[in-house]
Amino acid sequence: MSTELPQSSVPPPTGVDEPSSAPTRRTFIATTTAVGAVVAGGVIGGTLLVDDEVAAAGAPPESRVSLTVNGTRRTVTVDNRTSLLDLLREQFGLTGSKKGCNAGACGACTVFVDGRRVNSCLTLAVRLEGAEVTTIEGLAEGDELHPLQQAFVDEDAFQCGYCTPGQIMSGVGCIQEGHTGSPEEIREWMSGNICRCGCYVKIVRAVEQTAARK
């Protein structure tokens, strides 16, 4: 199946990744600090960073990309800056994959690209021409949960659940890669997924049991 998203259904660039016209938190802080300096010491300048970003963002380069997400072929036009994570969440409405750090440091955004677990926050969508992406939404077979999803439920391997989609995708990868020889090995090969609630013991157990069942 092929879904061609019409241009109009694509949210404005502001919804995608960092807003191109709004200041980021850091540039905002920088600007207010500098403005403070203007008032206090008469120093000129200060809003440079924000102006730069707005000016440069005039017509941000876009590209067309076709990729398969959970078995469905999709063709979209994206701002080149769009991450796979933002494409999934903001344009495809697949909000299962989570944004924790947006910097490769937490694993909440873990998905499969061409069969390998990756951080979708550091993956540029425009580079995915022809790629096969699997997200947490694509793991179950109809109403039947993937064995690792079921194991997370059985083991109660979460509290707030924010890290869980990433943990499960990463766990599926860990099992496929065969790094489940011991709880220690699972911990090491699952270390790319941080759980703020500290459910590690149960997460390891869920991965261990699912691997043993195979």
Add this chain to the structure above:
Amino acid sequence: MHPFSLTKAANTREALNAGRKGGRYIAGGTTLVDLMRETVERPETLVDISDLPLREVSVTERGGLRIGALVSMAESAAHPKVRSLFPVVSEALELSASAQLRNMATIGGNIMQRTRCTYFRDVTADCNKREPGSGCAALHGFNRMHAILGASDVCVATHPSDVAVAFAALEATVHLLGPDGERTVPFADFLLRPGNTPNREQALRKGELITAVEIPALPRPLKSGYLKVRDRQSYEFALTSAAVALHIRSGVIREAKVAAGGVGTVPWKLPAVEKHLVGERPSESLWAAAAERAADGARPLDHNRFKVALLKRTVERQLRIVGGTK
């Protein structure tokens, strides 16, 4: 993130052409996309090099190893030849980053990765590496993670790569291809100490492409390994680390290759330690005496004095792990 255009190079010639015009190569993107999002990096054009034929791991005629620049960290670490010939390389890679990042990141990108100095990553802080001449917020700031070796008054940031420490120990060479053809650079000359130009980090000319890293043949049997000490057990950069390779025959150490990570502005080769080992028989006292030389020339900062002792102990422990006793 600043807007950028992106072209995908179908072959090496196309890549070099785009590189010559100022295009920035992107491999796994795990350093570049992150730093672009922080607006630390602002390339106008990205050149996607992922289709180039630089994905091979091969044993060289003399028994060394050549790892293509686009081989992922995960594939390099798992490669049977890497594991059997140079375990120190596999171990350094598997102790790096996370399984997800290692699936994305490449060998070429890894040795090109930029410092994790938090002031470098924060565009509101003074940083000579990011903005030459603006100052160094780390010098008298929170510099616990910073370098005790190879620093200048201008920059004290560490090179964060683990596998680069193994490459430095093993005296690898970097293969480059540029508009003027191919050349090779010894690893020791590839990554640059900050001096007065911390913004220049590699001996790479404009538009040059890394094609491979080559590890020279070393006499066999060779035992090697990597030890990494960090604030948490995994998914963390090194406070200190040690890459060690030893060739021991008839009970005597004939060759010793040792380098340290987490302590230098570049991966820190330890010739004084190596010299102390060669010609000697493995013993507890030898490991301790050799490791005593590991921090020669160290100049710790306010918050990282602990690294001096930690470095010596890391090297001593790894010498024992690789060389055993008796």
